[in-house]
Amino acid sequence: MDFKKAVFLDRDGTINFDENGYINNPDDFQLFSFSGEAIVTLNEMGYLVFVVTNQSGVARNLYKVEDIELVHKKMTKNLGEKGAIIDDIFFSPYHKKGAVEPYNIDHEDRKPGLGMFKKALKKYNFNIKKSFMIGDRYADIVFGKKAGLTAILVLTGNGERAFYKKRKEWEYKPDFVVRNLLSAVKLISKLESK
Ligand SMILES: [Mg+2]
Known part of the structure; x- marks a missing residue:
């Protein structure tokens, strides 16, 4: 049987606005206008769609794991209203400089660490070479490249500033x-038809 293929999506700045720092309340969560269409297209192309998001606000005592789950409920609902399906969501609540145990550690789950990638691979066993990472931060690119995925940087969120100011480093x-x-999704579709 043919292995499945997957697209990993960063959350803040990639799927939704990331204007006001940490998003700890569903009311502050707002999808970009194009995210539904983009994810529907990935669903139709047969990709598994995963969200991988660093949420160190938990370690930093800014919000709780339950708050993240409420935000994800809203994300899933808002995307569902557009017919878009997220197959799984992985988040990392860790940060070594945090104050809240047991999350105040350096953990492989925090991107660019590959913990969330490894969990997804174990659970879904997809074809790495046919899979992608899309995100707005350098950590997303490092995550994608280290995992062996094709890494796509988007210029929304933090992307534009990061790319033009930091890319030489x-x-x-x-x-x-x-x-x-x-x-990014249109590009994936184009690469597939080659
Ligand atoms: Mg981001």
Whole structure:
């Protein structure tokens, strides 16, 4: 049987606005207008769609794991209203400088660590070479490249500032840089038809 393929999506700045720092309340969660269409297209192309998000606000005592789950409930609901399906959500509540136990440690789950990737691979056993990572931060690119995925940087969220100001310092380079999540999905579709 043919192995499945997967697209890993960062959350804040990639799927939704990331204007006001930590999102700890469903009311502060707002999808980008194009995210539903982008994810529906991935669903139709047969990709597993995973969200992988660093949420160190838990370790930093800014919000709790339950708050993240409420935000994800809203994300799933809002995407569902557009017909878009997220197959699984992985989040990392860790940060070594945090105050809240047991999350105040350096943990492999925190991107660019590969903990969330490994969990997804174990659970879904997809074809790494046919899979992608899409995100707006350098940590997303490092995560994608270290995992062996094709890494796409979007210029929404933190992306534009990071790319134009910091890219010369980057040891890992994105395979592609595109405007937003929908452009990334159109690119994936184009690469598939080659
Ligand atoms: Mg982000």
